[in-house]
Amino acid sequence: MTSEGVPRSGERDGDAGWGDDAPAPGDSHPAFDTSIAHQARIYDYLLGGKDNFAADRKAGDAMIAAYPTMVGLARANRVFLGRAVRYLTADAGIRQFLDIGTGIPTAGNTHQVAQEIAPETRVVYVDYDPVVLSQARALLTSSEQGATDYIDADARNTEAILEKAARTLDFSQPVAVMLVMILHAIGDSDDPYGIATRVMAAVPAGSYLTISHPAADIEPEKVANVTGSLNELSYQKYTTRTHSQVMRFFDGLDLVDPGLVQVQQWRPGIERNQTAAVWAGVGHKPRD
Amino acid sequence: MSIQAGSGPPVGDLGRVEGGSTVLRVMVGGQLRRFREAAQVTPDEAAYAIRASRSKISRMENGRVGFKTRDVGDLLTLYRVNDRTRAEVMALAQRASVPGWWAQYSDIVADWFEAYLGMEAAASLIRSFEGQFVHGLFQTEAYARAVTMLGYRAAPAEEIDRRVSMRMKRQEQVGRPGAPHVWSVLDEAVLRRPVGGPEAMRAQLDRLIEAARLPDVTIQVVPFGRGGHAAGGGSFTVLRFAEPDVPDVVYIEQLTSALYLEKRDDVEHYLEVMNVLGAQALSPAATERLIRQIIRET
Numbered sequence: 001m002t003s004e005g006v007p008r009s010g011e012r013d014g015d016a017g018w019g020d021d022a023p024a025p026g027d028s029h030p031a032f033d034t035s036i037a038h039q040a041r042i043y044d045y046l047l048g049g050k051d052n053f054a055a056d057r058k059a060g061d062a063m064i065a066a067y068p069t070m071v072g073l074a075r076a077n078r079v080f081l082g083r084a085v086r087y088l089t090a091d092a093g094i095r096q097f098l099d100i101g102t103g104i105p106t107a108g109n110t111h112q113v114a115q116e117i118a119p120e121t122r123v124v125y126v127d128y129d130p131v132v133l134s135q136a137r138a139l140l141t142s143s144e145q146g147a148t149d150y151i152d153a154d155a156r157n158t159e160a161i162l163e164k165a166a167r168t169l170d171f172s173q174p175v176a177v178m179l180v181m182i183l184h185a186i187g188d189s190d191d192p193y194g195i196a197t198r199v200m201a202a203v204p205a206g207s208y209l210t211i212s213h214p215a216a217d218i219e220p221e222k223v224a225n226v227t228g229s230l231n232e233l234s235y236q237k238y239t240t241r242t243h244s245q246v247m248r249f250f251d252g253l254d255l256v257d258p259g260l261v262q263v264q265q266w267r268p269g270i271e272r273n274q275t276a277a278v279w280a281g282v283g284h285k286p287r288d
Numbered sequence: 289m290s291i292q293a294g295s296g297p298p299v300g301d302l303g304r305v306e307g308g309s310t311v312l313r314v315m316v317g318g319q320l321r322r323f324r325e326a327a328q329v330t331p332d333e334a335a336y337a338i339r340a341s342r343s344k345i346s347r348m349e350n351g352r353v354g355f356k357t358r359d360v361g362d363l364l365t366l367y368r369v370n371d372r373t374r375a376e377v378m379a380l381a382q383r384a385s386v387p388g389w390w391a392q393y394s395d396i397v398a399d400w401f402e403a404y405l406g407m408e409a410a411a412s413l414i415r416s417f418e419g420q421f422v423h424g425l426f427q428t429e430a431y432a433r434a435v436t437m438l439g440y441r442a443a444p445a446e447e448i449d450r451r452v453s454m455r456m457k458r459q460e461q462v463g464r465p466g467a468p469h470v471w472s473v474l475d476e477a478v479l480r481r482p483v484g485g486p487e488a489m490r491a492q493l494d495r496l497i498e499a500a501r502l503p504d505v506t507i508q509v510v511p512f513g514r515g516g517h518a519a520g521g522g523s524f525t526v527l528r529f530a531e532p533d534v535p536d537v538v539y540i541e542q543l544t545s546a547l548y549l550e551k552r553d554d555v556e557h558y559l560e561v562m563n564v565l566g567a568q569a570l571s572p573a574a575t576e577r578l579i580r581q582i583i584r585e586t
Contacts, residue, residue: 032564034556048532053556130567138471138506138566139413 032131037234039185040132044104046074051104051135059233066225073276076264077212078108080280081180083267084210085113087256087282094176094208095121096169098199100155101182102127105139110178111148112140119143124165128154155182156190158198174206174285181278183249184214185236192239196249205287208256211249211280212263216240218277246279253283311406312384314351315534316360319377321349322533323367337366355381376531383410389461393454396447400546404525404539408468409461412530415471415562419523421483422492423472424455425462426499426507431492432456434484463502471506473565475517479509479582486586493583497576508569509578518564526555526562 034041037059045052045060052060064070088094095118099110102125111123125140125148127133133150142148149168153160162171169175177199186192200209216223223240231237247260258266260281264274324334324345331345338344338359347353360381364374390397390405397405408414416423421435432455436448443451461467479496482489500507510517525539538549538558549555570578 032560032567034560050528050536051559053560131563134566134569135563137571138508139469141503 033235037230038129039234039236040103040127040129042230042234043074043181044106046071047078047106049104049106055233059230062229062233063226066229067219067222067277069274069276070226072274073263073278076276077181077278077280078106079269080212080263080266081110081178081210082108082113083269084178084180084280084282085110085176086117087267088176088208088210089114089117089121092176092208092284094174096173096175097121097123097178098126098161098165098169098175098203099123099178099180100126100161100199101178101180101185102132102136102140102150103181104132105136109140111142111146115143115146119145122147122149122168124149124151124168126151126153126155126161126165128152155179155186155195158195158202162199162202171202172204174208175203176208176210177203178210179249180210180212181214183211184238184240187237187239193248193251197251200253200285203285205285207285209250209253209283209285211246211283213246213249213279214238214240215242215262215277215279216245217242218262218279219275223277240277241279243279246281250281250283252285254286256282256284311351311403312380312410313354315410315529315531316355316377316381316384317349317351319380319531319533320360320363320367323364323369323373324349327367329366334363334366338362354385357381373533376533380410380531380534389457390454393450393457396450396454403548404541404546405458407527407529407537407539408458410529411468411527413469413471413528414525415473415528415566416525417473417475417523417562417565418478419475420478420481422474422478422496423470425459425470426472426496426505427455427459428488428492428495429456430484430488431495434488462499463504467504469504469506471508471566473508473510473562473569475510476512476578479579482586490583490586493579497579500572500576506572507575508566508572509575510565510569511578514568517568518561524558524562526558 034053035055037055041052041056042060042063044050045056046063060070067073085097088097097110097114110125111121114121114123123142123146125133125136127136127150130152133152137150140148147168149165151161151164153164155161179196183192183195186195196209196211200207214223214227227238227240243260250260260279262276263278263280264276266280266282324331331342334345335342340359344353348355348359357378360378364377369377388406388409390402421427422431424432427435429452433448433452436451436455440448440451462470479493484492496507499505522540527537527539535550535552536555536559538547538555540547540549549558569575
């Protein structure tokens with residue numbers, strides 16, 4: 001593909017943004033609009049970042065009002081991401097990650113955790129928000145031995161994701177697929193299970209799937225209040241799911257110990273063990 | 289048009305630079321005030337705790353005096369800030385008392401620009417949009433000299449030399465461990481305007497490609513083909529600091545002074561424009577291809 005008459009070389013580069021290839025047809029993109037809250041920026045606010053705007057803070061504050069330990073929950077999810085990536089790299093020997101729903105860069109991003117353990121690790125980040133993606137591309141720079149790539153695609157468009165990820169990842173080798181705090185933004189009518197199924201079908205035995213997902217069956221009344229206010233204030237609409245509904249994403253996979261548990265209970269470190277209404281787990285794709 | 293920071297001819301009143309960074313003092317002072325208010329401590333109580341006057345507290349909080357480490361430590365204890373925040377503030381106070389790299393150039397640095405240098409040295413992320421000149425941190429000596437001569441046609445040769453040498457010294461901050469990440473978005477016009485002549489410009493374009501390969505540097509071009517873009521005309525810089533409590537600052541250079549925007553509404557407006565520019569611009573890899581193409585064409 002060419003852009004402005006610039007010949008495109010064969011090198012693997014992050015070609016997110018309008019600058020390179022256009023997003024796949026049919027993908028939806030959040031407009032450049034900070035007057036409505038946006039999931040990535042709300043999360044940034046909850047984590048104490050500086051890439052959020054008034055509407056995001058309003059939504060974040062509404063979440064905190066409905067669920068006072070929301071900040072702790074956001075941090076617990078971030079800590080889970082780090083622990084899962086460490087497990088996958090150090091213990092499971094994974095050297096390729098497909099991280100769908102990258103979010104705004106903060107501390108301890110997937111490639112940083114993984115490349116600290118294994119510098120040759122290759123990571124593909126996927127997001128459908130061009131602003132988030134341009135920040136990731138500018139700020140999430142790879143180690144020299146490894147590689148990072150950035151794909152502009154909607155999580156629902158698994159065909160485009162897999163095609164573009166193949167520029168950086170070798171799909172004959174195991175891949176860790178990360179769907180961390182993203183599937184709840186995919187409503188039931190958009191076939192969320194199909195996303196996990198199609199991506200996991202494209203990776204070989206020995207691959208892994210990591211999921212964290214807001215729970216519908218932990219402190220359900222408080223959670224319903226959070227979802228209710230968010231769905232009024234945010235660009236994305238949210239669907240919480242129960243333990244058994246989240247389990248379905250792992251169909252055909254073997255869950256790694258300790259299974260699908262509250263996010264802060266997945267191979268915990270020393271952090272406090274308060275209730276957090278998020279299910280989290282890592283599944284392993286077995287040989288047939 | 290962006291001059292000293294961004295990059296154009298350094299104009300402006302000559303200023304005097306004291307030891308240490310005014311900007312960092314202002315940041316530390318602002319934090320001290322916020323912590324004091326949060327702890328509901330009066331200025332008199334704070335003054336008593338460090339054996340000083342109420343006006344000393346006020347001067348500290350406004351960044352108008354240097355800090356003694358012991359005083360800052362005692363105040364943070366009084367305000368009951370947690371250990372992590374304490375360590376951050378203490379480190380910032382420490383840095384505020386170290387003279388900046390530009391101290392030896394105090395005779396040619398305007399006050400309004402000294403503040404920028406202090407922030408640039410303290411920032412963790414520098415994002416800029418340049419409409420006219422290559423960012424000062426990436427200029428070759430010949431390009432910097434040409435730009436400086438634009439602003440100082442009447443200056444003696446020695447002064448021009450010193451200004452150029454200061455800009456080269458400033459570049460030592462880029463690319464070393466712990467350096468800020470510099471994310472520079474350029475209008476294509478910057479690449480096409482042969483400042484210093486075609487040969488100097490080709491060398492400058494090579495230099496940009498080289499700089500973009502540093503791990504902490506991102507360079508993107510907004511090509512003409514994009515049509516109008518979010519920045520409108522003006523160059524500007526958004527500085528971000530690693531300290532969670534220190535807000536972003538927007539720096540906009542004018543011919544004889546500069547604007548520093550710190551109010552949240554103002555900053556967010558520029559941040560949003562910067563975000564859109566980053567997404568509108570060519571990716572870093574496509575930017576390199578465009579620069580190579582321009583080198584071939586000129």
